[in-house]
Structures are given as C-alpha cells and as structure tokens.
Amino acid sequence: MFTNLFVFRARSSTLVEATIGALAAAALLLVWETAARGGLISPQFLPAPSRVFVALWSLITNQSLLYHTGISAARVWGAFLIAAVMAIPIGILMSSYRIVGAALEPLVDFVRYLPVPALVPLSIIWFGVGESTKIFLLWLGTFFQLVLFVADDMRRVPNEFVEVARTLGANSGHVMRDVALRSMAPSLLDNMRITLGWCWTYVIIAEIVAADSGIGYIIWTARRFVKTPEVIAGVVVIGLIGLVTDQLLRMIHRRVFRYL
Structure with a gap:
C-alpha cells in the first residue's frame, strides 16, 4: 500500500x-x-495553535465569524463568476482568431502585471467605497490571469482534431463546440480552480476598503488592536475554505473526466 x-x-x-x-x-x-x-517563539508574533483555536471559537460565538465568512464567500464567488463568464469567450477568441489575439494580448499582459493593491485608490475614485469596489478588486485579480489560461488551453487543442472534424464535414460551430471545447475542458476546469484560489488571496485587500463585514474586515480589525490569535484564526479560516473548495473541485474533475 x-x-x-x-x-x-x-x-x-x-x-x-x-x-x-x-x-x-x-x-x-x-x-x-x-x-x-x-x-x-514570542506569543505576540506567533501564538500557539491552542490559543488560535480558542480565538477562532470566540470569533464564531461572539463576533459572527460565520456570517462574515458567508459575506466574503459571496463576494469571491460573485467576482469569480463574472471573471469566468468574461474570460472564457475572450480567451477562446484570442487563440482562435489571430486578429483578436494581436489586439488584446498586449493589453492583457500589461494589466495582469499591475499590483492590485496599487489600484485600490483608483478603484475608490471610480466606484466609491461600496460593494462595487470590492467586487472590482477581486475581479481584477482574477480575470486577466484566467483569460490567458483559457487562451493557452485553446491553443493546446491539437490541430489534427480540427482537421479531422473539417474533413468529416464539420463547420466552425461544430468544431468549436464538439471538438475544441471538449478537448480543452479538463485543463479549463483545472485553471478555473487555480484562479479561484487566487481570487481568495485578494479578499483581504478588497475588504479593507471601508468594509464593515467579511473575513478581511475581521482580520484588519484584529490587526489594529494587535490581536495576533484572531488574525491567524481569520487566515486559517480562509485556508480551510480554500482547502475544502480545492478538494471538491478536484473530486468533480476526477468524476467528470474519468477517462484521463
């Protein structure tokens, strides 16, 4: 074994x-x-796991941590789904039609290297301090990475598959739906899983912008009062959510694509 x-x-x-x-x-x-x-180790910098567990329980019972976790999850999934709905067709077009790729790839490459924290002031100017700013920052950290992943997935579809389909009389729509999309689906799901994890890494940045809810708000408030166990407890919650989500998506991948 x-x-x-x-x-x-x-x-x-x-x-x-x-x-x-x-x-x-x-x-x-x-x-x-x-x-x-x-x-x-100084407990002020790295408290024992037992103290972190006590702080986590206190956050759940006294500070509505589960409610704040739900708010953060809704923001992350909302921004991620918006990014995916936009990135998948754009990425497919970028790799399928060279004129689209030539027009969009330089812009995508430029923006994806910009640090999201540096764009917080601009996002506040553009959207204010409401929910739109938080969704925008999460979307920004996800969309431009995912669109390039999708474009690469489409490029990896073997030309032989496309040529055989056309030889058998398939038109462009059939080639896209029945050949290209099915061929790229396994790697596309994997890349969506990876970018969802990246989206969670930006939740702290998004929720320090005049927020009064969310895990980022809990962590930032605890940091202000140097409550290290509470800070680590909030970080642990994000890690656990990521671990569970990642394993669920892996399980879905294994079940859907059994032939791999």
Missing part, C-alpha cells in the same frame, strides 16, 4: 494520501505548539 509512494509517478489510494496529509499537518501543529509553549 505504502511502497508505491516512493515510486516515480506511481498511483496511490485517496485514503493513503489523506492519511499522510493529516499526519503531516498534525506533526506541524505539534512542533508549532511545542515551540510556542517552550518560549522559542
């Missing part, structure tokens, strides 16, 4: 991998707890 773990690219069961992951996490927490309680 465990011998395959040391063989290059060998397959192992999901149970074995989950067990190893849980043991590794437990070992890390044990080392962290021991170092914190032994005085090797």
